[in-house]
Amino acid sequence: MFETLDQVAEDIAKSLSEAASNRRSPMHTPVVGTADADVRIMVLRAFDRKCWTCRLHTDARSPKCEAIGKGAPVGLLFHDPDAKIQIRTKGIGRIETQGPVADAAWEAASNYARRCYLAQGAPGTLSEEATSGLPAVVEGIKPDDEQLVPARENFAVLLVELHTLDWLWLAHNGHRRARFTGGPGEWAGRWVVP
Ligand SMILES: Cc1cc2nc3c(=O)[nH]c(=O)nc-3n(C[C@H](O)[C@H](O)[C@H](O)COP(=O)(O)O)c2cc1C
Known part of the structure; x- marks a missing residue:
């Protein structure tokens, strides 16, 4: 099934594209790791196959944005239990709150x-009571465009350009693992002992 490194590279690209476009894909919600040893689940919003860049959305006030800033290592971990495939990726992440990518992502959001992004206080802020953080007036309703104006400044995109791919397939007849390094346009693949 996976006999060549080209087939593996194609599987990774297809899996990440599917993960971004299909909310039912098990890879739609990867684990995102930052250099401060923190991890969290996020939704993969887009995957640009040409430049091997993942786009995710977040609150600009959240601690992960502080950790990533304009450029820092980020890991993305994907798992498809039915296909028995794990894809571990590493890259350089950056947070953008302004510019065409963030603007387009905001425009496309419901x-x-x-x-x-209307939450009062940054994600992780302590509270005396259980709370969504949202102003009471928008709790449980779909806010209109005017109510959402203050939310825009809290919205950020996280862009991660992948530089390392580690693919693992669990198979009865023997597991298979491959690693690709070098980054977009310069991928070099090697088989690895699982
Ligand atoms: C299924 C699922 C999807 C999530 N998607 C996102 C997301 O797309 N963006 C995001 O910032 N947080 C998302 N979260 C919340 C994060 O896991 C995390 O709790 C939050 O972003 C605060 O992270 P931080 O303290 O590391 O900044 C999601 C959580 C779950 C369980």
Whole structure:
């Protein structure tokens, strides 16, 4: 099934494309690791196969944005239990709050999705009571465009350009593992003992 490194590279690219476009894909919600040893689940919003860049959305005030800033190592871990495939990736991440990519992502988001960015206080802020952090007036409703104006400044995209891919396939007849290094346009693949 996976006999060549080219087949593996194609599987990785197809899996990440599918993960971004299909919310039912098990790889739609990768684990995202930062250099401060913290990990969290995020939704993969887009994968640009040409430049091997993943786009995710987040609150600009969240601790991960502080950790990543304009450029820092980021790991993305994907798992498809039915296919028995794990894809570990590493790259350089950057946070953008302004510019064409962030603007387009904001424009494409639904008002429900945008509502998250109305939270009063940064993600992780301590509270005396259980809270969504949202102003009471938008709790449980779809805010209109005017109500969402203050949310825009809290919205950020996380862009991760992948430089290392580590693919593992668990198979009865013997597991298979391959690693690709070098980054977009210069991938060099090697088989690896699983
Ligand atoms: C299924 C699922 C999807 C999530 N998607 C996102 C997301 O797309 N962006 C995001 O910032 N947080 C997302 N979260 C919340 C994060 O896991 C995390 O709790 C939050 O971003 C705060 O992370 P930080 O303290 O490391 O900044 C998601 C959580 C779950 C369980």
